[in-house]
Amino acid sequence: MRRFSWFNVTSLTLGFAFLYLPMVLLVVYSFNESRLVTVWAGFSTKWYGELLQNEEFLDAALVTLKVGLMSSTLATILGTMAAYVLVRAGRFRGRTLFSGMIYAPLVMPEVITGLSLLLLFIGIGLDRGVLTIVLAHTTFSMCYVSVVVSSRLSSFDTSLEEAALDLGASPFEAFRLVTLPIIAPAVISGWLLAFTLSLDDLVIASFTTGPSATTLPIKIFSAVRLGVSPEINALSTILIGIVTVGVISASLITKRAAVRQAREEQAAVRS
Amino acid sequence: MRRFSLIAVPYLWLLALFLVPFLIVIKISLSDVAYASPPYVPQLDLTQGWAGLHDFFAALDFENFAFLTTDALYWKAYLSSLKIALVATALTALVGYPVAYGMARAPQEWRPTLLMLVILPFWTSFLIRVYSWMGILSNEGVLNQVLLATGIISEPLQIMNTNTAVYIGIVYTYLPFMVLPIYAALEKLDESLLEAAEDLGCSRLAAFWLVTFPLSRGGIVAGCFLVFIPAIGEFVIPSLLGGSDTLMIGKVLWEEFFSNTDWPVASAVAVILLALLIIPIVLFQRHEEKEREANR
Numbered sequence: 001m002r003r004f005s006w007f008n009v010t011s012l013t014l015g016f017a018f019l020y021l022p023m024v025l026l027v028v029y030s031f032n033e034s035r036l037v038t039v040w041a042g043f044s045t046k047w048y049g050e051l052l053q054n055e056e057f058l059d060a061a062l063v064t065l066k067v068g069l070m071s072s073t074l075a076t077i078l079g080t081m082a083a084y085v086l087v088r089a090g091r092f093r094g095r096t097l098f099s100g101m102i103y104a105p106l107v108m109p110e111v112i113t114g115l116s117l118l119l120l121f122i123g124i125g126l127d128r129g130v131l132t133i134v135l136a137h138t139t140f141s142m143c144y145v146s147v148v149v150s151s152r153l154s155s156f157d158t159s160l161e162e163a164a165l166d167l168g169a170s171p172f173e174a175f176r177l178v179t180l181p182i183i184a185p186a187v188i189s190g191w192l193l194a195f196t197l198s199l200d201d202l203v204i205a206s207f208t209t210g211p212s213a214t215t216l217p218i219k220i221f222s223a224v225r226l227g228v229s230p231e232i233n234a235l236s237t238i239l240i241g242i243v244t245v246g247v248i249s250a251s252l253i254t255k256r257a258a259v260r261q262a263r264e265e266q267a268a269v270r271s
Numbered sequence: 272m273r274r275f276s277l278i279a280v281p282y283l284w285l286l287a288l289f290l291v292p293f294l295i296v297i298k299i300s301l302s303d304v305a306y307a308s309p310p311y312v313p314q315l316d317l318t319q320g321w322a323g324l325h326d327f328f329a330a331l332d333f334e335n336f337a338f339l340t341t342d343a344l345y346w347k348a349y350l351s352s353l354k355i356a357l358v359a360t361a362l363t364a365l366v367g368y369p370v371a372y373g374m375a376r377a378p379q380e381w382r383p384t385l386l387m388l389v390i391l392p393f394w395t396s397f398l399i400r401v402y403s404w405m406g407i408l409s410n411e412g413v414l415n416q417v418l419l420a421t422g423i424i425s426e427p428l429q430i431m432n433t434n435t436a437v438y439i440g441i442v443y444t445y446l447p448f449m450v451l452p453i454y455a456a457l458e459k460l461d462e463s464l465l466e467a468a469e470d471l472g473c474s475r476l477a478a479f480w481l482v483t484f485p486l487s488r489g490g491i492v493a494g495c496f497l498v499f500i501p502a503i504g505e506f507v508i509p510s511l512l513g514g515s516d517t518l519m520i521g522k523v524l525w526e527e528f529f530s531n532t533d534w535p536v537a538s539a540v541a542v543i544l545l546a547l548l549i550i551p552i553v554l555f556q557r558h559e560e561k562e563r564e565a566n567r
Binding site: 004005007008009011012014015016018019020022023025026029036039078079081082084085089092094098101102104105107108109110111112115116117119120122123135136138139142146171172196199200202203207217220221224225227228232233236239240243244246247251 | 273274277278280281282284285286288289290291292293295296299309366367369370372373374376377378385387388389390391392394395396397398399400402403404405406407409411413443446450500501503504506507510511521524525528534537538541544545548552
């Protein structure tokens with residue numbers, strides 16, 4: 001049985017304190033009475049109240065949610081298709097270019113992606129707003145989805161699909177009834193990743209949006225440029241809370257599913 | 272037919288929204304700035320047939336790139352981006368290694384929890400994580416208050432709006448990128464090697480330097496690339512935590528575009544930034560391939 005050594009405990013404590021202390025302080029100061037963020041003047045939830053009355057923030061949150069839902073869904077469909085093409089479609093003309101275009105956006109600086117898309121939208125005369133942000137977000141997050149899905153696709157046994165085809169399923173049926181259920185966890189985590197990437201993005205959204213659509217990160221950025229503000233602390237706390245609850249419950253669900261699957265497999269072997 | 276459309280849909284999407292926009296950037300980087308909408312010439316005019324195409328290409332030149340070499344601002348911005356990214360990567364490795372080591376040496380049943388604690392910040396907004404340091408580092412911030420109250424300093428430290436704050440921001444936000452590959456390398460390390468080294472008379476420290484560290488080098492290199500590549504083009508961290516003298520190329524591009532509305536120069540800056548990035552990206556891919564083959 002292995003135990004913690006004092007060195008490991010110290011490095012883990014310091015490391016995690018560094019990772020989490022700034023966010024803990026943000027949460028603590030969001031309940032501060034004083035507008036001066038650094039002076040503690042007693043507990044208060046008034047900044048949450050002011051935040052909920054601030055219509056600009058509510059509108060921006062709505063736009064962000066709309067963009068996130070649309071772009072992550074589109075990106076999941078396109079990214080899963082792209083992953084299938086990469087792993088299963090074999091050789092075709094232009095395959096190298098295709099895989100290059102899947103991996104390049106992952107390392108492309110956001111400022112360049114944003115700039116290039118903006119120049120495209122202006123070039124073809126597309127009005128900038130929700131639609132253009134959705135197009136931009138779909139493009140870069142579909143690449144992340146396809147990386148996640150293709151690693152799952154390449155790790156599972158193709159004989160399962162072949163068996164379905166041999167038994168008379170059409171290629172589409174084989175995909176829907178055999179492949180999709182197996183890669184479903186990767187598709188779902190791909191969707192979640194695309195959704196978070198979209199909610200998070202400041203740079204690409206700033207380039208590709210017009211005056212009609214302001215997302216939450218754009219709003220936050222323009223507010224905090226001037227300095228620390230208690231409303232933003234309250235907003236950050238809400239967002240951190242949502243993410244924490246989401247990630248912990250997602251990991252509990254996958255853990256339970258894995259346990260159940262292991263049990264079912266054992267039962268199947270025994271019978 | 273079905274296979275064709277399966278390939279065509281994502282292919283055309285990426286061609287139209289990734290490759291074509293990038294070609295447009297290259298084209299505009301060769302154009303001249305103009306007081307018009309859109310603010311650059313020449314425009315491609317296909318109504319004039321081949322003559323129009325010829326005029327279009329004849330009007331393109333490398334003036335903007337020549338301009339970038341003459342103005343010291345751009346040189347300095349490129350060099351200082353490289354320097355900041357390099358220093359920050361080294362600092363991230365120094366902070367990340369002990370954390371990854373501690374995780375890999377923790378009791379088995381603790382590791383999934385520790386791993387989740389490292390990944391969790393990934394899901395939290397990048398912008399918020401950078402912002403959280405503004406309240407800590409400012410002159411009236413938490414850090415200065417603590418240091419003043421304990422009597423360690425008598426004057427508040429000016430950290431906010433300096434390069435130090437930028438370093439802290441990069442180390443903080445990119446730490447998981449460093450910890451995860453190092454942890455992966457350390458976790459699969461065969462411990463009988465360490466026992467053998469100690470049996471053969473190595474001290475624990477010597478065993479670390481002679482066995483553990485060289486075997487985790489692959490993870491360190493991967494982590495360094497994962498931090499260095501995005502850090503070069505970083506925009507949010509220098510503009511929130513850095514000062515007016517913090518020069519980073521992502522920030523210069525942004526200002527060139529939004530404040531100066533000089534699209535051709537902004538495009539030229541983007542092209543050179545990408546050219547700079549190609550070297551580490553290619554090196555990183557080589558490294559990953561070598562690791563993959565070694566693991567086979």
